Amino acid sequence: MLRQYELVERVKEYDPDADEALLNRAYVYTVQKHGSQKRASGDPYFSHPVEVAGLMTDLKLDQETIVTALLHDTVEDTLATIEDVEANFGGEVARLVDGVTKLSKIEQLTDDERAAENLRKFLLAMSEDIRVLLVKLADRLHNMRTLHHIKSPDKRRRIARETMDIYAPLAERVGMYEYMREMQLLAFEQLEPEAFEIIEKRLDDLRKTDTGQVDRIALDIKQALSEAGLEVEVWGREKHPYSIWRKMAERHLPFEQVSDIMAFRVLTDSTEDCYRALGILHSTFQFVPGRFKDYISTPKNNGYRSLHTTLFYDQSMRAEVQIRTRDMHQTNEFGLAAHWAYKQGDRPDGAVGWLRDLIEIVDTSHDAEELLENTKLAIYQDRIFAFTPRGSLFQLPKGATAVDFAFAVHTDLGAQTVGAKINGRHMPLRTPLSNGDVVEIIKSTKAEPQLSWLGFVVTGKARAAIRRAVRQKEREEVAAIGRKLFDEIAERLPAKVGRKATKEAAKRLEYDTVEDMMYAVGSAKIADRDLMEAVVPGSTVDLPEEPTQERAISIKGLTAGVAFTLAECCHPVPGDRIVGLRRKDVGVEVHAIDCLELANGVDADWVDLSWGDRSQGAVGRLSTVLYNRPGTLAEMAGVFAKSNANVINLELVQRDDPFHTYEMDLEVQDLAHLTRILSSLRASDAVAQADRI
Template identity: 75%
Template structure:
């Protein structure tokens, strides 16, 4: 553990203007407050904040950050308060400590809820001042270094999993690769102990068998570059054990099949020397195609810059080589923190960490803890590709990202309005996955909404959160529309007319926010007709028996203008289409199920509120299901599909359900405009010599 004078001297070495007295006071304060508290290792508890502060001095951070590191656990674990810290150390330190302070465990909440709430508050604090993140990462790194002292294996696993899923990717996203690699290694040791032992054992074996081979290759690289007149530093190392395991898992290969275990780093004086060194190495050794990446001309989203290539050395040995300037190396290893050596103006979300804005959008859009964790993990994981707008703006996305992900990366409103895409000038489906360097133009329309089906292929947390939020808003709007129509019925049964004041009073009595909230509660069956009547006109239901089953008005409720899948669902059992007589089954917090009046499964709806529905004057398309028995001979399906095309019906699904020579039985889902349209198609099918039988299901 660092002594008091050692910590202060470290700070004064790179920041001679720092307030020595204030640093000393913070050190003494944390020692006094934590007092006799012990860590799982048996060390005094204050050794932890002191070591975290030491990590911050290695990054040459300002005195406010060092003091924050010293005090970051005092509010949670001692009697210290934020007000007291503000009085003693100033408002800036108090704000930072408040952002970093570990949140008390809420035992009544589920594990995901605790993790999500922790993450939510942490990300919000981090977005205001990124020094909160730097201290938190150092705090987590030191806790991981001492994780083995915790006796409870379940707790060790939980902390390791959280580190692997959240904190290591966060470290990567701000370019702190040293922190990321160590966190991954320590978490890997806990999460996969057998794999960790096997890989580290194999690396040790290779080390002993090959002796100084890494040093020999590094010397050969340096010699080749020196002969070309380049002054460089070359270092070599075995690949990170977690990186090896990740590659084994991702590619489904064994340790022996991984041929690029060794990696080498070349540090130069200038960018020009980086490219010159690359040319020299490609001339000296054979380059492996497809493995070259230029992160100097196109940096990663966290500011990382380097040239990556892979070469074949002697005896078909593969090796990775990274080439960068010395300044790049400093920034690459310590990312955002390294910028403090050049500018002491505070770290806030800018171009380098614009992904933080996406995280804040995700916090606003996430509906529950599981969504927040899912979307955030998607947003902070690595493996990126680069795509461009037609005007040349660059966007970085995860591998597997689609045109919809790109649209949301540009702007949420563009994602909402997307109806098509041009990729490299060609019209492509919105689900098309993007490749490095693609130029993407999003085709938009003002008369469209995000589709629920997009959730089946988008990969970014921002897109997933925005789509879910928009779909939920649309669902709420349409459920409220249904509720408004039911409300008119309910009001019609009251003994007297009511006005706006009565509605406002009812909203207050039912403890709802506003009139729209009332309509949503009615549409989603959270309120019964009796409850609404009593709230609108107290005493109006006094003479009604408790089991009174009210009859709806003779006028059916129209679903015209509503979207299937939002406020209501068309039942899969009977596939109603416009023109059918329909009824709706309404259950609390579920969408209205729309059935054909002749549907056999309606007998199961005794627990639901039945609604008499109509399609409205202007019908909208729906899907009808047919069962076809076709003769099993060449050209039969072609003849049937020509009938569909001739009647302007689109096939949305086609399945063979049975085969009895010489017949095949198929179920076909057709997009039709109404019942008459479907009936015409059935008639045309029955008239065809290719069809033995056709009927609607």
């Protein structure tokens, strides 16, 4: 543990103007406040904040950050308050400490809720000042270094999983690769102890049989570059167990087949020398095709810049080589922290683009599970680069689609997307993008996000925006059903219901707005009798217990899959007599009146429905028995084509020579359209039998 004078000296080395008295006061304050508290290791608790402060001095951070590191646990774990911190150390330190502090009530939540709430507060705090993130990452790194002292295996695994899922990716996103690699290694040891032990043993065996191979390869690389007139630094290292394990998992390889377990770094004086070194190495050694990446011309979002290539050495061994300048190396290892000058006026903008996306996800996420899912999607690595037609560059995760790209450009553009051109060609919206693609988004002001997009988008920002839009549309359409039900219920009342009475009813039922009440009616949260009593008090005294509905509610203009769902058991289409099943907090499920499922009895409110003049978006399900001879399937397809019916699903369900039985789903306009198709099928010589399911 750093002693008081040692910590002060370390700060003064890079910041001679630092307030020595402030640093001493903070050191003494944390020692006094934590007092006799002990860590799981048995060490005094104050050793932890002191070590975190030491990590901050390694990054040469300003004195306010060092003081924040010293005090970051005092509010959570001692009797000190934020007001005490502000009184003793000023408003800036108090704000930073408050941003890092985890509130005690979070500990009573479930694991997912606790992690989500922690993350929510953390992201909002660090959007104000990136130093909150730097202290938090150092805090987590030191906790991971001492994790083995915690006795509970479940607690160790929980902390390790949170580190692997959230903190290591966050460290990567701000370019702090040293922190990321150590966090991943320590978390991997807890999460996959057997795999960790096996890989460590294999690496140890390799070290024992190694005759200075790493040094020899590094020397050969340096010699090749020196002979070409380049003065460089070269060193090699073996990849750590987690990196090897991930490569084994991604490529489905045993350890023996992971050939590039050694990585080498080449440091040059200039960017031009980086490209010269690359050319020299590629002409001296054979390189592995497809393994070259240029992060100098197209840096990562976190500012990472380097050339990556993989070389064959002695024709069988692979060696990964990273080429960069010395300045790039400093930035690559410590990212934003490397840029954080302790002098005033030279500090980077904390609210970088990806961080703004995270904050938008925080604001739009519906619950803890959704927040964690979308945030993990937003912060994980493995990126591709795509361009707008005007040349603006956007980084996206591998597997991202045109819809992800549209939302990355702007949330409004994503919401209005109707099509996309990729490299000048019209392509489906679900098409995965590749490095260097030029993407043109075709939009319409009348468009809106589609629920089906959730089946293929991969970015957290896109998923959060789509879910928000779908929830809003669902709320509007369920409220529309609720308003129709309200109008029907109002007709049973002894007096005409006006706006004033409706507003008063919402107040009596403790809803903030009339719209909230209509949504509650549509989602079966209010019984008809309670609603009538709220609108006209005393009106239900002489009514029977279960008032019956008198007229059908039209679903014209509402969206299938949002305000209501068409039952899979009977696949009703316009023209069928229909009924709705309304359950609490679940959309209306629409059934044909003769559906066999209804005969079995269901626990739901029944709502008499009508289609209105609706004539689109329905799916009819048919069963056809075809003669098993060449051309019959094509003849059936011809019937569908002539009838202007689109087949969206076709399945062979039974072979019973000389017959084959198929079931299929067809997009149809209404019952009359479906009936005409059935008549055409029955008239065909290819079809032995055709029925609606």
